[in-house]
Each structure stands twice: as structure tokens, then as C-alpha cells.
Amino acid sequence: MNWLTRTISKVFPRKKKSLDIAENAWIKCSQCQTMLYSSDLEKTLFVCPNCDEHLQIHPRIRFKNLFDGGVFEEIKYPSGFTDPLNFKALKTYKERFNDARQKTDMDDCFLIGYGQINNINVTIAAQNFHFMGGSVGASAAEAMIKAAEHSVTNHTPLIVFTCSGGARMDENQHSLQSLPKTTIACQMVKDAKLPYIVINTNPTSGGVSASFGSLGSITLAEPNALICFAGPRVISNTVGETLPDGFQRSEYLLEHGFIDQVVHRKELKDKLSQIISLLLKRVA
Amino acid sequence: MNTYLEFEKPIEELDNKVHELKSLNDNAPSDNLLEEITQVEDKINETYKKIYSSISPWQRTLIARHPQRPKTREYIQNLIEDFFPLSGDRFFSEDKAILGGFGKFRGKTVLVIGHEKGHDTTSRIEHNFGMPRPEGYRKAQRLMKLAEEFDIPVISFVDTPGAYPGVGAEQRGQSEAIAKTTECCLSLGVPIVAIIIGEGGSGGAVAIGTGNTVLMLENSIYSVISPEGCSSILWKDNTKTVEAASALKLTAEDMLKIDVIDKIVKEPIGGAHRNPHRIIESVGDEIEKYLNLLSNQHGNDLKHARQERYLQIGRSGLFSDKTSAANTVLDEKFGKSGSKKRFFKGLLSRSILGVIAGLLFVGLLVYLFI
Numbered sequence: 172m173n174w175l176t177r178t179i180s181k182v183f184p185r186k187k188k189s190l191d192i193a194e195n196a197w198i199k200c201s202q203c204q205t206m207l208y209s210s211d212l213e214k215t216l217f218v219c220p221n222c223d224e225h226l227q228i229h230p231r232i233r234f235k236n237l238f239d240g241g242v243f244e245e246i247k248y249p250s251g252f253t254d255p256l257n258f259k260a261l262k263t264y265k266e267r268f269n270d271a272r273q274k275t276d277m278d279d280c281f282l283i284g285y286g287q288i289n290n291i292n293v294t295i296a297a298q299n300f301h302f303m304g305g306s307v308g309a310s311a312a313e314a315m316i317k318a319a320e321h322s323v324t325n326h327t328p329l330i331v332f333t334c335s336g337g338a339r340m341d342e343n344q345h346s347l348q349s350l351p352k353t354t355i356a357c358q359m360v361k362d363a364k365l366p367y368i369v370i371n372t373n374p375t376s377g378g379v380s381a382s383f384g385s386l387g388s389i390t391l392a393e394p395n396a397l398i399c400f401a402g403p404r405v406i407s408n409t410v411g412e413t414l415p416d417g418f419q420r421s422e423y424l425l426e427h428g429f430i431d432q433v434v435h436r437k438e439l440k441d442k443l444s445q446i447i448s449l450l451l452k453r454v455a
Numbered sequence: 456m457n458t459y460l461e462f463e464k465p466i467e468e469l470d471n472k473v474h475e476l477k478s479l480n481d482n483a484p485s486d487n488l489l490e491e492i493t494q495v496e497d498k499i500n501e502t503y504k505k506i507y508s509s510i511s512p513w514q515r516t517l518i519a520r521h522p523q524r525p526k527t528r529e530y531i532q533n534l535i536e537d538f539f540p541l542s543g544d545r546f547f548s549e550d551k552a553i554l555g556g557f558g559k560f561r562g563k564t565v566l567v568i569g570h571e572k573g574h575d576t577t578s579r580i581e582h583n584f585g586m587p588r589p590e591g592y593r594k595a596q597r598l599m600k601l602a603e604e605f606d607i608p609v610i611s612f613v614d615t616p617g618a619y620p621g622v623g624a625e626q627r628g629q630s631e632a633i634a635k636t637t638e639c640c641l642s643l644g645v646p647i648v649a650i651i652i653g654e655g656g657s658g659g660a661v662a663i664g665t666g667n668t669v670l671m672l673e674n675s676i677y678s679v680i681s682p683e684g685c686s687s688i689l690w691k692d693n694t695k696t697v698e699a700a701s702a703l704k705l706t707a708e709d710m711l712k713i714d715v716i717d718k719i720v721k722e723p724i725g726g727a728h729r730n731p732h733r734i735i736e737s738v739g740d741e742i743e744k745y746l747n748l749l750s751n752q753h754g755n756d757l758k759h760a761r762q763e764r765y766l767q768i769g770r771s772g773l774f775s776d777k778t779s780a781a782n783t784v785l786d787e788k789f790g791k792s793g794s795k796k797r798f799f800k801g802l803l804s805r806s807i808l809g810v811i812a813g814l815l816f817v818g819l820l821v822y823l824f825i
């Protein structure tokens with residue numbers, strides 16, 4: 172009867188499963204190792220109540236808390252599965268990709284939402300690290316293009332939450348060429364004189380930080396996020412340099428001039444609407 | 456002194472033989488010796504053809520990194536007259552991992568930028584093995600903007616293992632430097648012809664390799680990660696470089712198939728390092744051809760064409776999926792209500808059609824036999 176259950180699930184697709192990572196699960200804080208109950212974490216926006224570490228958050232939960240009344244329209248992007256290399260390492264790309272879709276209930280690592288924050292219309296794109304490490308391939312690059320087009324068409328600021336290990340090796344060139352491609356997305360928004368606001372979250376590295384992640388007109392970061400081109404392990408392994416305290420963390424980047432502000436997750440919504448209002452000269 | 460890669464070893468013997476025969480002939484010239492030299496040289500060519508007929512992506516990687524492969528410096532020396540090198544990013548320092556300057560290329564002023572790996576221990580250290588720090592990228596941006604100001608086309612030679620992974624480089628914003636350099640390439644109002652002459656290593660390569668035209672030498676590689684890196688991350692094993700190089704599909708031929716590059720520049724038998732002058736001339740001819748094609752275009756058109764070029768990469772297949780293409784149509788017809796959309800999407804799916812066809816077939820059987 173397997174085929175029948177499968178068929179039924181297609182006619183009556185996954186219901187409310189969307190927040191599945193939040194349901195009935197214990198999550199260990201990556202910083203203080205405290206075991207936390209996921210439904211409790213949802214109340215604190217996945218910020219550890221014990222040590223204030225900003226844990227990774229599913230974009231749907233983020234959107235629910237960011238958009239006024241939790242209401243937003245999900246914008247779809249081209250996300251047909253393509254496997255130009257027919258890639259296989261220990262697992263095939265297809266297996267890894269399908270696992271990720273199952274696990275996250277997302278088409279690829281981006282979720283795009285359209286709605287209001289404090290009564291301002293905005294387009295927001297957010298990455299999910301649990302979708303293959305937030306890695307960017309052809310489809311994720313199209314998500315950035317789609318989000319930019321949506322922002323330009325609707326005259327909305329584009330807000331992007333980065334969360335990625337960087338490149339999707341399984342796609343090699345389609346991943347590498349997403350650097351120019353996502354850069355074009357940023358240019359589209361800037362050319363339309365709309366604010367392009369980036370929030371770097373933990374982690375933002377490699378190809379993502381070397382493209383749209385570093386091109387914000389305004390760049391914010393969540394506390395203690397790892398933000399880098401080459402990760403700390405790569406640096407100590409390849410060139411053997413000792414790493415300074417706090418190296419490559421949000422606060423360190425703020426100090427070195429690459430971040431405008433480090434903002435706590437619970438304050439993000441108001442900070443975003445504040446800077447957008449100022450840039451767009453909106454009367455409050 | 457020639458360096459021979461493992462699979463070039465049969466050539467080494469033959470090369471030594473030729474060398475020996477030539478010195479004999481120098482001392483006492485004879486027709487016999489000359490004939491023998493020709494025979495061995497023919498043998499060398501044959502052996503090369505044999506080696507190259509079944510060359511693996513990993514072997515190509517090794518050729519792309521061959522110490523004697525012509526580097527940016529040699530291309531500049533041989534193709535550019537009146538070269539005027541320019542240094543520094545005006546913020547922090549000079550970075551010799553990226554060379555740059557104005558000069559004359561076949562009669563016309565051009566800007567040349569390019570990664571430089573160096574050719575011996577001293578120069579390799581001086582050029583940091585072709586791995587730029589943020590200053591190198593910021594210098595490239597400065598020079599490209601200068602070229603645009605004076606309406607001068609850009610030639611960019613790509614040859615890097617990647618951007619330098621170091622504490623200082625990170626502190627000074629390696630990511631930002633790469634991102635802004637790519638952005639600079641994409642917004643430039645003058646022609647950019649980029650040529651991957653050796654290793655096109657990830658973001659550090661793309662930053663100055665984003666052009667109107669991208670050429671690639673036959674035995675060069677272009678990849679988001681080195682086979683070594685890929686092997687250790689995805690295989691969790693440092694020794695799977697041969698497998699990783701194959702899986703990554705990083706050769707010029709692979710790049711041409713997916714339109715990442717516009718043309719492959721053929722290398723002489725045995726690779727670019729066997730005959731540097733020949734490959735440098737071929738590269739010069741191709742650059743000239745493509746620069747001429749781009750020379751009469753307006754700045755804005757060049758910019759748009761370049762953006763369009765990159766927007767199209769990777770699109771085939773992405774839009775054919777039922778979750779996207781079908782949905783846009785359905786969205787228009789039925790509005791954006793999620794449940795309806797999903798229902799119709801489900802209805803469209805092949806398995807449903809299969810079930811309906813199956814029911815009709817069963818119905819037909821029942822009708823026929825009762």
C-alpha cells in the first residue's frame with residue numbers, strides 16, 4: 172500500500188508540518204550545552220535562555236515572528252532539481268538534496284516572504300543552514316534573483332538573512348557562478364534605489380560572505396555569529412596562524428569595520444523598520 | 456631543467472635521448488644523427504598523444520599547476536608592449552599576488568590584471584603563490600575603475616589556488632574585497648576578456664574572472680573547491696583526489712558544455728609548458744579576436760550583456776520543475792491560496808494521472824468483460 176500512501180500524501184500534502192524542527196525535540200545549546208526543549212525555544216526566538224546564544228532558526232519561524240501578525244506570503248522561486256555533474260561522493264547529490272527537502276520542508280535553502288514589518292512592506296529572504304549547510308547552488312542563486320525582482324517590482328526594501336557554509340560542491344560551477352549571479356541580484360535592488368539590508372547570522376562564510384552577504388547597503392549581524400571567508404579551521408590548518416580571541420565573530424567584525432551594528436534577535440524587527448523608515452524618509 | 460609529472464616520465468627518457476643526440480650532433484654533425492633526432496622527436500609526439508588521449512581530470516589538475524606552465528608575467532612580457540605596472544590599493548598595501556598595469560596589446564592600450572604565482576621559490580614567496588589578500592582585490596578594483604574612466608578594455612589572467620586564508624586577510628575583509636571586486640567586474644562599462652590560464656580556484660578566481668568573454672586553456676581547471684578540499688570534506692578522506700577531480704567536472708571541456716566559458720584555447724602537444732611561445736601567441740590571437748568583437752559596443756550594452764551572460768548560467772532544468780513553472784500559471788488562475796495551489800499541484804502530478812489512467816483501464820476491463 173506504499174504507493175497509495177504516497178499518492179494520498181500528494182493529494183493531501185503535508186499539513187502544518189512546516190515547523191517540524193520545532194516540534195517535540197530537545198536541542199542542545201551549541202554554546203553552553205544546556206538541553207533545551209524546542210517549543211520553549213520558539214518562545215525565545217531560538218535564543219538560549221541560559222547563555223543568550225543565538226541558535227539557528229527555521230526561516231518560517233523567523234518570518235512568523237518578524238512579519239506583523241505573523242502574516243506573510245511565500246514567494247516561490249525556480250527550484251527544479253538539477254544535477255549537472257551527476258554528483259556522487261559518499262552519497263549522491265540527489266539523496267542529500269532530497270534528505271534536505273524532507274528535513275526542512277523547503278524547496279532549497281532559501282525561504283522568501285513578502286509582508287509588513289511595523290507596517291512597512293518588505294521582501295525578506297532567509298537561508299536555512301539545515302538545508303545542506305545553507306549552501307548556494309543554481310536554485311538558491313535564482314532565489315536571490317527572484318527576491319530582488321520581487322523587491323524591485325513591489326518597491327520594497329530587500330532584507331536578506333544569511334546563514335551558510337558557502338558553496339554547494341555538488342554543483343561545482345553552478346555554485347561558483349552564483350557569486351556573480353547573486354551579486355547581480357544586489358545590484359538590481361541598489362539600481363532601483365531600494366535599501367538592500369543584510370543580516371549575517373551564524374554562520375556566514377565562503378561564497379555567501381564573498382558575494383551577497385558582504386554587499387549590503389546596511390549590514391547587521393546577530394551576536395556571536397561566525398562571519399568569515401575562510402573558516403577558522405582552514406586558517407589554522409593551512410597557514411598555521413594562531414587565531415586571536417573572538418576572531419571572525421560578529422563583535423570582532425564590528426570592531427574591524429565590516430558590520431554596522433550587532434543586533435539581538437528580539438530587537439531586529441524594530442531596528443529594521445527604524446533604518447528603513449529613515450532611508451525611505453517615511454513619516455512615522 | 457625540466458620538471459616531469461609522474462605520467463610524463465616516459466617523455467623524460469626520450470627528452471634526455473634527444474638532448475644527448477643533439478650534443479653529439481653539435482660536436483660532429485651528421486645526417487644520421489639528425490635523422491635519429493627526428494625519429495625520437497616523433498616518438499615524443501606519439502607518446503604525448505597516447506598520454507593525452509586518456510588523460511584524467513586529476514592529471515589535468517597537475518598540468519594546470521605545472522611549475523613550468525606560463526604564468527601571467529610571461530603573458531605580459533610577450534604580449535604587452537610598453538607595460539606600465541601599477542601597485543597598491545591606496546588603503547593598506549601592495550599585493551604582488553595580483554599584477555596590474557596599462558600597456559599596448561597589438562597596438563591598442565589595455566589594462567592587464569592577473570594572478571601571479573611566481574616561477575621559483577623566491578618569486579613564489581614574493582607573489583604568495585598567487586593567493587591574493589584583500590589588497591590585491593582592491594587594487595584590481597582601483598585599476599578597473601581607472602580603465603573605465605579612460606575607456607580602456609580589460610584583459611584578466613586567472614591563475615590562483617584561491618584567495619589567501621590568513622588572519623590578516625580575514626581581519627581586513629577578504630569576503631568584502633572579493634564581493635566588491637566581482638561587483639566591480641559586473642558594473643564596468645568597458646570590455647573585459649578573462650582567460651583562465653592555469654588554476655581557476657573558487658571565489659578568488661571569479662573575483663577577477665567575471666568578464667564579457669571567458670576563455671580557458673585546454674588543460675586549465677576551474678572549480679569551486681580543489682580536488683584535495685573536496686576529497687577531505689565530502690569523502691572525509693584526503694586521498695580521494697582522483698575521484699574528487701572527476702566528480703567535480705572541472706575541465707575546460709566541462710566548462711564549455713555548461714556555458715561557463717566561451718571558448719577553449721588549444722594547447723600545444725604536451726601542454727602549454729612544452730611550448731610557451733606557441734600558447735602565448737594563441738592566447739594573444741583569441742584575446743584580440745574577442746576584444747575586437749566587443750570594441751564597438753556601448754558601456755551600458757557591455758554591462759547588460761555581461762549581466763545577462765551570468766544570469767543565464769545554470770538555468771536549464773531549474774524552470775522545468777512542476778513546483779515552480781506550473782505554479783506561476785496556477786497562481787494566476789486560482790490566486791495564491793495555498794491549499795488550492797497544493798491541491799492542483801497534486802492533481803497535476805504524474806502519479807495522480809497514473810492512478811486516473813489505471814482506474815479508466817480497470818473500468819474499461821470491467822465494461823468489456825461484464
Ligand SMILES: [Zn+2]
Pocket residue numbers: 200201202203204205219220221222223224
Ligand atoms: Zn546556551
